[in-house]
Amino acid sequence: MIPADLLLTDVGEVATLARGAVPRTGAAMRELSLVHDASIAVADGRIVWVGPAGRRARSVRLAPGGSVVSADGGVVVPGFVDAHTHVLFAGDRAFELPLKVGGASYAEIARRGGGLYSTVRATRAASDAVLMRESGERLRRMVAYGSTSIEVKSGYALDVPGELRLLRMIPRLAEQLGVTLVPTFLGAHAVPETYRGRTDDYVELLVRQALPAVAREGLARFCDVFCEPGFFTVRQSERLLRAALGLGLAVKVHAEEFVLSGGARLAARLRATSAEHLLRATAEDRRRLAAAGVTAVLLPLTAFTASPARRSPGREMVDAGVPVALGTDCSPNSWVESMPLVLAHAVHGGGLTPAEALTAATVNAAHAVGLEGGGRLVAGAPADFAVFSTDSVDQLGYRFDAIPSAVYRQGKRVSPS
Amino acid sequence: MIPADLLLTDVGEVATLARGAVPRTGAAMRELSLVHDASIAVADGRIVWVGPAGRRARSVRLAPGGSVVSADGGVVVPGFVDAHTHVLFAGDRAFELPLKVGGASYAEIARRGGGLYSTVRATRAASDAVLMRESGERLRRMVAYGSTSIEVKSGYALDVPGELRLLRMIPRLAEQLGVTLVPTFLGAHAVPETYRGRTDDYVELLVRQALPAVAREGLARFCDVFCEPGFFTVRQSERLLRAALGLGLAVKVHAEEFVLSGGARLAARLRATSAEHLLRATAEDRRRLAAAGVTAVLLPLTAFTASPARRSPGREMVDAGVPVALGTDCSPNSWVESMPLVLAHAVHGGGLTPAEALTAATVNAAHAVGLEGGGRLVAGAPADFAVFSTDSVDQLGYRFDAIPSAVYRQGKRVSPS
Numbered sequence: 001m002i003p004a005d006l007l008l009t010d011v012g013e014v015a016t017l018a019r020g021a022v023p024r025t026g027a028a029m030r031e032l033s034l035v036h037d038a039s040i041a042v043a044d045g046r047i048v049w050v051g052p053a054g055r056r057a058r059s060v061r062l063a064p065g066g067s068v069v070s071a072d073g074g075v076v077v078p079g080f081v082d083a084h085t086h087v088l089f090a091g092d093r094a095f096e097l098p099l100k101v102g103g104a105s106y107a108e109i110a111r112r113g114g115g116l117y118s119t120v121r122a123t124r125a126a127s128d129a130v131l132m133r134e135s136g137e138r139l140r141r142m143v144a145y146g147s148t149s150i151e152v153k154s155g156y157a158l159d160v161p162g163e164l165r166l167l168r169m170i171p172r173l174a175e176q177l178g179v180t181l182v183p184t185f186l187g188a189h190a191v192p193e194t195y196r197g198r199t200d201d202y203v204e205l206l207v208r209q210a211l212p213a214v215a216r217e218g219l220a221r222f223c224d225v226f227c228e229p230g231f232f233t234v235r236q237s238e239r240l241l242r243a244a245l246g247l248g249l250a251v252k253v254h255a256e257e258f259v260l261s262g263g264a265r266l267a268a269r270l271r272a273t274s275a276e277h278l279l280r281a282t283a284e285d286r287r288r289l290a291a292a293g294v295t296a297v298l299l300p301l302t303a304f305t306a307s308p309a310r311r312s313p314g315r316e317m318v319d320a321g322v323p324v325a326l327g328t329d330c331s332p333n334s335w336v337e338s339m340p341l342v343l344a345h346a347v348h349g350g351g352l353t354p355a356e357a358l359t360a361a362t363v364n365a366a367h368a369v370g371l372e373g374g375g376r377l378v379a380g381a382p383a384d385f386a387v388f389s390t391d392s393v394d395q396l397g398y399r400f401d402a403i404p405s406a407v408y409r410q411g412k413r414v415s416p417s
Numbered sequence: 418m419i420p421a422d423l424l425l426t427d428v429g430e431v432a433t434l435a436r437g438a439v440p441r442t443g444a445a446m447r448e449l450s451l452v453h454d455a456s457i458a459v460a461d462g463r464i465v466w467v468g469p470a471g472r473r474a475r476s477v478r479l480a481p482g483g484s485v486v487s488a489d490g491g492v493v494v495p496g497f498v499d500a501h502t503h504v505l506f507a508g509d510r511a512f513e514l515p516l517k518v519g520g521a522s523y524a525e526i527a528r529r530g531g532g533l534y535s536t537v538r539a540t541r542a543a544s545d546a547v548l549m550r551e552s553g554e555r556l557r558r559m560v561a562y563g564s565t566s567i568e569v570k571s572g573y574a575l576d577v578p579g580e581l582r583l584l585r586m587i588p589r590l591a592e593q594l595g596v597t598l599v600p601t602f603l604g605a606h607a608v609p610e611t612y613r614g615r616t617d618d619y620v621e622l623l624v625r626q627a628l629p630a631v632a633r634e635g636l637a638r639f640c641d642v643f644c645e646p647g648f649f650t651v652r653q654s655e656r657l658l659r660a661a662l663g664l665g666l667a668v669k670v671h672a673e674e675f676v677l678s679g680g681a682r683l684a685a686r687l688r689a690t691s692a693e694h695l696l697r698a699t700a701e702d703r704r705r706l707a708a709a710g711v712t713a714v715l716l717p718l719t720a721f722t723a724s725p726a727r728r729s730p731g732r733e734m735v736d737a738g739v740p741v742a743l744g745t746d747c748s749p750n751s752w753v754e755s756m757p758l759v760l761a762h763a764v765h766g767g768g769l770t771p772a773e774a775l776t777a778a779t780v781n782a783a784h785a786v787g788l789e790g791g792g793r794l795v796a797g798a799p800a801d802f803a804v805f806s807t808d809s810v811d812q813l814g815y816r817f818d819a820i821p822s823a824v825y826r827q828g829k830r831v832s833p834s
Contacts (some may be wrong), residue, residue: 030515098447098770101732138419145818280720301817305765312729315518334765341758348722348751353515398511400718401562401755401818 002048003063004041006411007385009053011038014076015358015393016050016375023295023323023367028355042383045410051120062164069388072405077358077382077396079148079409080339080374081179081354081365083297084276086186087136087142088166089119090126093332116156116190119332123156123166132169138330139177140335143339144415145149146347146386146404147178151327151369154226155189163187167219182369182386184252185210187219188232188240204235207243216404221370222273224252227263234262241270250370252297257279257306268292274325274368276349279307285321294369295347296322298360299329300345314350314360314363325361325368325397340402347397350375354397383411419465420480421458423800423828426470428455431493432775432810433467434793436731437792440712440740440784446773447735448764449810457493459800462827467794478520488804489822494775494813494824495792496801497756500691500714503603504559505552506536506573507543510749517634533573533607536749540573540583541664542739547778549586549593555747555754561832565823566597568744568786569795570641572606577627577816580604584636595831596751599786601669602637602820603647618665620653623658632664640667641692644680651679658687669714673697674723685709691785695734696724703737713739714786716746717762718753731767741769741775742785757819764814773816796817800828 011407015032024031037142039056041049049060062068096114110114123131144149152173167183174181187206195202214220223244229235241251250273255263257277268288275281276297277287289296296317303312317324326346328336336342343357352360366374371383386404387398396402407415418726432449441448458466458477461664467478479485498521513531526532539547559567571583584600591598604623611620625668630636640661658668667690668763672680686706692698692706693714706713713734720729726739734741745753752806760774769777783791790798807814813819822833 090813092815092818094771094809094811095816096762098772098810101764101768101770141818173574304721304762306728310721310766335816336818337816341818345721347518349515351518353518354511355515392511394511394514395509398509398514399752399754401558401753401758 001061002041002059004043004060005063005066006042006050007060007062007066007073008040008076009068010070010073011040011076012036012071012073013393014038014040014050014377015078016378017078017359017363018378019298022192023364025290025321025323025358026318029318029324029359030353032355032358034393040377041321042411045376045383047381047383066172072389073391074405075388075390075393075395076377076385077361077393078377079386079407080146080361081149081371081375082142082327082339083151083325083365083368083371084149084299084329085150086153086155086329086331087138087150088131088152088154088169089123089332090131090134091119091122091198091332092335093119098280101244117193119156120158128169128326132173136173136177137254139173139179141337143407144180145176145340146407147339147385148409149182149366149369149371149374151182153182153186154186155186157402158187158192159191159199160205160213163210164219166212167214178409181369182371184222185214185249186222186224190223190226190231192217199232199236203232203240206240211247215249215276221250222252223249224254226254227255227261229259229261229265230259234266238261238266238270241272245270252276256285260417263281264289267294273370276406277302278313279303281313286317286322295325295364297325297327297368298346298350299327300350302329302334302377304349305334305344311349312346314352315347318352318356321362323355323367325365326357327365339394344400352397355396357395357397386408418478419458419476421460421465421477422480422483423459424455424477424479424485425485425493425566426485427487427490428457428493429453429488429490429721429808430810431455431457431794432495433795434495434780435795436473440739440781441776442707443659443735444721446735446741446776447770449772451777451810455546457794457826460674462800464794464796464798464800466796474734477588481701489806491822492805492807492810492812493794493802494810495779495806496803496824497518497563497778498566498788498792499559499564499744499756500568500742500782500785501716503572503748504555504567505569505571505586505793506540506547506749507548507551507751508536508749512534521567534610536573537575539698541579545586549590552589552726553594556590556596558637558754560594560596560632560824561707562757563824564756565801565824566599566783566786566788566791567827568599569638570601570635572603572834573724575604575607575609577622577630580627581630581636584631591636595826597788599636599788601639601641602631602666603641605642607648608629616642616653618651620649620657628660628664632666638667639669641668641671643671644676644678645671646673646676646682651683654680655683655687658689663675666778670691673702683704684711690787694719695730696720697732700737703734705738712781714742714744714785716744717759719746719766721753721762723768726743727765731769735769737771740781741773741777742786743774744782755768757813760814769814771811775810776815794798803824
């Protein structure tokens with residue numbers, strides 16, 4: 001008899017995602033390993049048992065002082081893993097919208113004080129306290145929407161001390177908010193204004209000064225790069241990512257968002273953990289990503305705001321055998337906090353089934369951010385899960401604006417708090 | 418000195434929408450009549466005063482037993498008016514999504530038990546208690562997202578007693594939930610299966626039996642029709658709507674959603690209160706709607722799920738001088754409850770500015786559902802408003818998944834309850 005300190009009972013349906021290789025591809029993305037009329041047992045912050053309620057008493061007993069919580073017949077899914085965010089920034093850019101609507105170009109918006117560099121200026125100018133508070137509010141709402149693990153990229157400082165400052169905040173935010181945060185170094189988010197026309201020099205600065213410090217202090221698990229014309233070429237991206245790999249970091253690539261420029265092929269060649277965005281990726285790109293086992297991190301809300309087709313290429317990727325993961329891409333340019341909304345956009349826009357979207361937002365997203373074994377509700381996994389007051393798992397992705405009734409991380413309720 | 422029974426203080430910014438003709442068109446859609454550092458005074462469920470906090474004491478005193486509530490520096494906007502919903506139905510249609518993803522046609526989905534008629538079967542079969550509970554849960558969440566007035570269409574019974582049953586539930590739901598509901602008769606949502614090939618006969622049934630009963634009992638304020646090939650022709654729509662006008666109902670038209678078929682021109686010719694969807698409307702349609710003063714009720718989430726362009730024609734409508742309103746179009750086909758999400762889609766997809774979207778979701782939506790004077794925070798108007806923990810009104814429409822921290826209707830907090 002396993003002792004449990006938390007028993008979740010009256011679970012109408014739980015998606016355990018127990019069975020299958022990680023990451024999931026193809027038809028395996030539709031296999032949720034559902035258990036109906038279930039109970040979930042937790043001890044020391046980890047799942048110890050999941051199964052039909054009727055069999056629970058044979059396997060699990062409640063430890064003295066343990067608690068029993070009813071899910072009221074609702075649905076339980078693994079806490080979402082948001083595989084791609086730029087959540088560490090100061091200020092906002094709402095003021096750009098009337099300019100965009102009026103047809104202003106990116107250059108015109110920049111002249112009027114907008115664009116990515118305006119967020120860089122605001123972020124550089126913000127104190128640690130302000131950055132922690134503003135980013136923390138976003139992260140807290142992300143948790144309320146069901147995310148228990150969130151990738152966080154640096155990238156709005158674009159200088160060595162500033163990027164290191166951002167990365168150092170991430171474990172402090174994780175501790176403060178009770179959420180798992182995975183830090184990604186994105187010093188190569190853009191070329192800083194002071195390096196305009198000298199991109200190679202900036203790449204060398206990152207390679208020689210920033211990356212060694214990131215590796216030495218263990219500040220990031222991944223190195224990412226914005227591989228796109230006007231940002232970093234394939235050659236420059238490769239220089240940076242090979243240096244990161246040499247220092248023991250894993251790598252990601254922002255690829256084929258605006259223009260087809262070779263980032264996906266680079267990701268395949270380097271066997272990167274993931275390639276992200278991929279709005280312009282070709283069939284050949286998909287074949288290479290699938291062959292190299294690179295996860296496609298798709299960002300449906302950014303596709304909605306930025307791409308003419310307003311859709312992320314979910315269906316094509318799954319059909320090509322590429323493992324697909326999802327993220328909010330929360331940034332000042334596309335301020336999205338809700339993973340359930342991301343699932344709905346991935347389904348109604350990107351052509352995933354609700355089951356594929358859930359797989360992409362849990363087990364595959366955990367893989368994409370290096371949390372192997374995460375995003376599943378199996379014995380030994382962290383007890384990170386979200387409860388929804390609906391009667392079947394496929395309501396996620398179907399409904400646009402679902403909100404969990406409760407969110408648990410490591411067996412403790414983190415929302416509503 | 419005006420006595421108030423509720424004082425909302427510490428309002429960082431309030432959009433009163435006080436100034437200008439109703440409905441707003443063109444540049445007037447961007448004029449929110451903002452007051453900064455404001456207080457709002459309420460008596461007997463109505464706004465009695467809105468102004469700068471510093472001037473409040475000269476005009477308003479707190480009545481004995483009255484209460485003071487701080488908005489903590491947040492933003493206050495009029496409660497949203499959701500101008501178009503099909504919220505009265507039973508069941509759901511999540512099971513269709515994998516079929517759609519697999520490329521099944523509408524006919525194939527219908528053969529497999531899906532489509533609109535499956536919701537008709539489920540709705541006809543559901544008891545009053547089940548329909549009230551399921552619809553009530555949706556409406557309660559809509560209120561939590563900030564909607565204080567919601568248009569509700571019948572249309573999932575498609576027989577005379579069933580349609581009347583649905584309409585009779587609407588005032589009961591309004592009473593139960595503390596929300597203003599505007600009933601619209603949409604017996605002409607589709608041709609019932611038993612009338613296949615006999616659409617004219619069904620229209621006559623609606624004209625001779627349903628409409629007189631609706632008018633006699635005062636069950637609906639509007640009559641609406643799905644004017645689209647395969648549903649109702651322009652001639653059949655006109656027959657129905659003229660009969661409704663003759664009985665004192667105002668009229669709406671579901672127009673130009675899938676195919677350009679003349680519904681918008683019919684709406685202009687009849688001087689309908691609104692034409693809805695309008696995804697295929699032409700420049701000439703826009704000119705006619707503007708000239709006739711017909712409000713375009715746009716439904717951005719349905720555009721996202723159903724139209725190849727995935728956008729509602731907001732920018733074109735405003736630029737053509739058509740008054741624009743917004744709605745969720747919540748239905749089993751596009752299950753959306755959040756008006757803040759609708760605003761964001763209208764901005765990021767439909768090219769409205771945040772101010773235009775807010776106007777479309779408040780004062781213009783109130784006009785579109787016959788709540789003249791609603792959707793504004795001015796003395797004498799119902800004290801229906803939503804509080805958001807942001808520092809400026811333009812965060813609505815900019816952020817995708819904002820949720821109010823509090824919602825008030827007629828001066829009483831209705832969410833969180």
